[in-house]
Amino acid sequence: MAIWSDETVTRFTNRGEDIFLQEFPVLINRVALSIVAGTSQYTLEDSVHSIRRITWKGIKIEPTSFRKFRNLNAIGTEQGRPTEYLYDNIGKQVIQFFPTPNETIASTATNLFGAAIKTNVIIEFYTSGAVNRDTVTGDDRYTVGGSVRNLSGEAVIPSAIRDRLLRRYANSQLYLIESRRQNLRISKYFEAGWKLWKAKYGRLLRDVIMKPRRLLANDVPNLNPRLSTPRLPIDKFGEAVDDEWY
Amino acid sequence: MSTASWSANTSYYKITDIASDAFYPIAIYDNSSRRWLEDNVNISQLDRMRADWEVWEGSPRYWLPVSHEYIAVVPRRSSVSSDTFDFYYAAFAETVVDTNVPNIISDMQYLIEEYATADLLEAAEELSKAVTYWRNYYNGIEKYSKRVKLLAKPAILRIA
Numbered sequence: 001m002a003i004w005s006d007e008t009v010t011r012f013t014n015r016g017e018d019i020f021l022q023e024f025p026v027l028i029n030r031v032a033l034s035i036v037a038g039t040s041q042y043t044l045e046d047s048v049h050s051i052r053r054i055t056w057k058g059i060k061i062e063p064t065s066f067r068k069f070r071n072l073n074a075i076g077t078e079q080g081r082p083t084e085y086l087y088d089n090i091g092k093q094v095i096q097f098f099p100t101p102n103e104t105i106a107s108t109a110t111n112l113f114g115a116a117i118k119t120n121v122i123i124e125f126y127t128s129g130a131v132n133r134d135t136v137t138g139d140d141r142y143t144v145g146g147s148v149r150n151l152s153g154e155a156v157i158p159s160a161i162r163d164r165l166l167r168r169y170a171n172s173q174l175y176l177i178e179s180r181r182q183n184l185r186i187s188k189y190f191e192a193g194w195k196l197w198k199a200k201y202g203r204l205l206r207d208v209i210m211k212p213r214r215l216l217a218n219d220v221p222n223l224n225p226r227l228s229t230p231r232l233p234i235d236k237f238g239e240a241v242d243d244e245w246y
Numbered sequence: 247m248s249t250a251s252w253s254a255n256t257s258y259y260k261i262t263d264i265a266s267d268a269f270y271p272i273a274i275y276d277n278s279s280r281r282w283l284e285d286n287v288n289i290s291q292l293d294r295m296r297a298d299w300e301v302w303e304g305s306p307r308y309w310l311p312v313s314h315e316y317i318a319v320v321p322r323r324s325s326v327s328s329d330t331f332d333f334y335y336a337a338f339a340e341t342v343v344d345t346n347v348p349n350i351i352s353d354m355q356y357l358i359e360e361y362a363t364a365d366l367l368e369a370a371e372e373l374s375k376a377v378t379y380w381r382n383y384y385n386g387i388e389k390y391s392k393r394v395k396l397l398a399k400p401a402i403l404r405i406a
Binding site: 027055059114158160186214 | 287
């Protein structure tokens with residue numbers, strides 16, 4: 001007989017994932033909005049943790065501030081291709097475009113990282129773990145839940161990291177449950193491991209894997225878009241890349 | 247390293263579609279232009295270059311990781327061709343089965359045993375015993391890491 005029920009283990013596993021993703025927003029997802037001409041406000045899914053990027057048929061829309069938005073609105077309610085957006089995630093998940101869209105654009109659920117970019121309004125966002133949670137069972141991270149369109153639902157922490165990390169959090173909480181199995185010493189042991197590996201894996205994912213490599217000896221340090229002649233990676237030339245992850 | 251074909255109208259490539267065991271990318275070499283793609287730009291720098299860089303078409307020149315799942319290649323190819331690129335990456339270790347020879351040097355293969363023992367002791371709630379094995383494992387990993395870097399030293403001497 002299992003010591004703890006599957007539901008309890010799953011609950012703590014999910015909670016651990018949520019905590020990790022709130023502290024280290026590393027999961028990125030995309031959704032295409034259905035745009036209606038004359039409508040400036042659109043509601044986003046709860047799983048939108050924070051917006052990373054919005055493109056209108058491939059062209060970036062810039063975020064704006066309340067102050068600037070008020071000034072813009074003072075001009076009037078003109079319509080056109082939006083150049084700016086305002087996102088208020090305090091209390092409600094509503095995004096507002098300026099100018100108000102003057103065309104209707106249907107959304108698609110697939111190829112949001114590919115061919116659909118040119119024809120859709122795409123929001124790229126940091127997501128909480130809930131994006132992959134099944135709306136019925138509430139615990140299946142590999143199934144796309146709700147109406148969030150996920151590119152086949154794979155936006156998950158890499159499995160090699162996820163299992164080791166979340167097991168520590170789940171154990172730290174399971175041993176705290178008031179029962180004959182309660183053991184505060186073991187809970188503290190796993191909690192220490194959770195804190196250590198959360199920081200280590202978070203840094204690995206956010207600060208190492210998701211940043212530009214900068215291994216090439218580059219001829220355009222100031223990003224002057226003239227043609228350059230990139231060379232072999234620096235380690236081939238002898239410049240040491242003495243990072244613990246390489 | 248894995249070799250893959252460029253896709254048309256694709257700004258983002260999924261890492262595991264290029265190489266199923268890829269953990270994170272290191273470098274990309276375009277076999278058609280015979281150039282290493284530049285890897286020193288981030289998203290905001292691309293935004294400053296072109297607001298529409300996601301649909302910028304041409305011969306790939308830059309690449310950057312956008313998440314642990316995707317890389318962006320800029321500009322993107324507009325048509326399908328047989329041209330390929332070499333994708334250099336750090337890989338996940340293969341799943342160990344009984345018949346495997348571990349993919350690390352023979353005198354350090356005991357580390358796998360240390361890890362497995364520590365993990366099992368932890369599951370059996372024998373924490374103080376597990377800590378001993380964990381200590382052996384992490385000390386060994388550190389030593390092995392230094393050794394691997396030392397082995398690579400001749401390749402990273404400055405030639406200029």
